[in-house]
Amino acid sequence: MPRFIPAAALALALVGASVAAPAVLPASAPEATTVGEVSLGALPQAASEADGIERVSLATATPAATAAIKAKYQTNVSATLYSAGSGTKKLATVPADYTVATRTAKKSSDGKRIQVQYKSKTGWITLSKASKVSLSTKVGQLSWKASAAKNISKWCSGVPIDTSVNYMNQATAQVSTTNGKRKVTEKINLSTKTNWGTALNPNHPMAISIQYHECGHIMQYRAYNYDFAGLKRAMDKVYGTSGNTAGGVEHMADCISEALGAKRKGTESAGNGATRTWTSGYGGKCTATHLAAAKKIVAGKRV
Structure with missing residues (x-):
C-alpha cells in the first residue's frame, strides 16, 4: 500500500x-x-514579448537591433542597462531572471560589460550579474x-x-x-x-x-x-x-x-x-x- x-x-x-x-x-x-x-x-512577472524583441522599422533600425543574435544572457539579479560600456547613465533596469540577447557580443574595454538588447533598447549590462545561456532560451522573463x-x-x-x-x-x-x-x-x-x-x-x-x-x-x-x-x-x-x-x-x-x-x-x-x-x-x-x-x-x- x-x-x-x-x-x-x-x-x-x-x-x-x-x-x-x-x-x-x-x-x-x-x-x-x-x-x-x-x-x-x-x-x-514582467510581460514577455511575443517574439522576444520589439520590432523597429527598417527606416530606423540599427545594426545592433537587426543583426543575427550571437549570444544570450540571463540576469541572476536585477541589473542596470547602461547607455555605454562605461559611465553611469541608465537606460532601464533589467529584472532578475530575464534573458536578453546580444547581436554584437561587444564587450566594454575593461571586459566588465556586454552590449545587449532589452525590449526596444540597446545598452550594456554588467557581466557579473548575468550568466550565458543557450541560444534556444526564450528572450524575456522567466x-x-x-x-x-x-x-x-x-x-x-x-x-x-x-x-x-x-x-x-x-x-x-x-x-x-x-x-x-x-x-x-x-x-x-x-x-x-x-x-x-x-x-x-x-x-x-x-x-x-x-x-x-x-x-x-x-x-x-x-x-x-x-x-x-x-x-x-x-x-x-x-x-x-x-x-x-x-x-x-x-x-x-x-x-x-x-x-x-x-x-x-x-x-x-x-x-x-x-x-x-x-x-x-x-x-x-x-x-x-x-x-x-x-x-x-x-x-x-x-x-
Whole structure:
C-alpha cells in the first residue's frame, strides 16, 4: 500500500507597524491541504514579448537591433542597462531572471560589460550579474515557477513545483511499492502571494527563504530514506519539543533555509510612510548546533 507523509507546510508570521492594525499569522497557523493552479498571466512577472524583441522599422533600425543574435544572457539579479560600456547613465533596469540577447557580443574595454538588447533598447549590462545561456532560451522573463526552480536547483533539481495564489507552502513525498519496486514521488507547492494579500516576487528574500525551507524538507526525506517516523524522532531529538510548537522537522527546515543563506526576517515599506516587518518560518532561533545539524542534512547525512 502507498505510504504518505502529511504535507510539511511553511507558515509566515507578519509583524510590524502599518497605518491599520497589522495582520498577524501565528507560526502555528493551520496548513492548507489543497493545491490550486494559477495561470501565468496572473503571476507577478514582467510581460514577455511575443517574439522576444520589439520590432523597429527598417527606416530606423540599427545594426545592433537587426543583426543575427550571437549570444544570450540571463540576469541572476536585477541589473542596470547602461547607455555605454562605461559611465553611469541608465537606460532601464533589467529584472532578475530575464534573458536578453546580444547581436554584437561587444564587450566594454575593461571586459566588465556586454552590449545587449532589452525590449526596444540597446545598452550594456554588467557581466557579473548575468550568466550565458543557450541560444534556444526564450528572450524575456522567466515564469514565477521557473524562477523558483532555478533558485533551488542546486539541491532540489527536478522536483516538480506547483504554484498558487492561495497562501500555502508545502513539500510532500509519497512512497509506493509495486511488484517489489519502490516508487517515490516528491512535490513542492509554493504561494505566489504574501499572507497579507500582495503579489510575492519569486526572488524576494522572503520568497527565497520559503523556497529553501520547502527544499529543505525534500532533503530531510531523502537523508532518512523516506522513513518519516524516524525523521521526526531524529529532528525532535536535535531541536527538542518543549516550547517548539512547529516540531523538530519544521524547525530543521527553517535552519536549513538559514544555513543555505536565506534571510528569514526583514522590514520594508508598506506604503504611505508605514513599514512592514515579516518573518518567514516558525520564528525559532537556529543555534550553532542546529545549523551544524542542518548542514549535515544538506550533505545527505543523518543527524
